[in-house]
Amino acid sequence: MKKVSCVIMDWAGTAVDFGCFAPLNAFLRVFQEQGVTITYRQAREPMGLLKIEHIKAILKMPEVSERFRTAHGREWNQNDVAIMYQSFEKHLFASLQDFTTPVPGVIETMEQLRREGIRIGSTTGYTDAMMKIVQPGAAAQGYTVDCLVTPDHLPAGRPAPYMIYRNMTELAIPSVDEVVKVGDTIADIREGLNAKVCSVGVITGSNELGLTEEEYKTMPEPELYTLKQEVRERMMAAGAHYVLDNIRELPDLIHNLMNKK
Secondary structure, eight states: OOOOOEEEEOSBTTTBSTTOHHHHHHHHHHHHHTTOOOOHHHHHTTTTSOHHHHHHHHHTSHHHHHHHHHHHSSOOOHHHHHHHHHHHHHHHHHHGGGGOOBOTTHHHHHHHHHHTTOEEEEBOSSOHHHHHHHHHHHHTTTOOOSOOBOSTTSSOOTTSSHHHHHHHHHHTOOOGGGEEEEESSHHHHHHHHHTTSEEEEEOTTOTTTOOOHHHHHHSOHHHHHHHHHHHHHHHHHTTOSEEESSGGGHHHHHHHHHHOO
């Protein structure tokens, strides 16, 4: 029988900000300022990384590199990254407080897990300064965690495992076998895998699905089903141990894990 004593949640796209739109909008504006058009999919693909690494990941995409070269007559460099990150922070901080609403079902789910003695940790691609906006905004609406770890002052952010290990240290979790990591991006899944914990993807509200809550509610069922299947396949291909349709399925998954022989 497996013991689960800690769930480590991602923030944007998993716990708050349905569809993970706060960083998406900021990335689109930053590249637009450089005369480089990027698609939603390109902006979303590296989601979950530390945000300066996210900018680099987009710039390294062959199509984006070519567009930058055309716009500037040269290759991008680290100075460009620094300028773009500074602009990203400006745009993100201006709007971040508007993207702290908990994803439907997450508050009730975490309350249920806590009643069962499970601690709630968290990791994020946001910096500590960003989370000083997100965390109290979410708490005012009923969502809290027992531990928050940002990539600041650690050797690396996702997909490295350090934030998970810091959660385990702060919450006194003795084994990776007792941890379930939950997230909505490929970087989340790889973070869990690199930490050797159970790595779980969640589809509804995710960056990978990329829908607003209104779009999600009004999309024809066959179309939504197809999109969800595509997300499930991407997450499984990335190595997820399990993929949930929505966060409300998490307690049942944990019960099944704990009763597994």
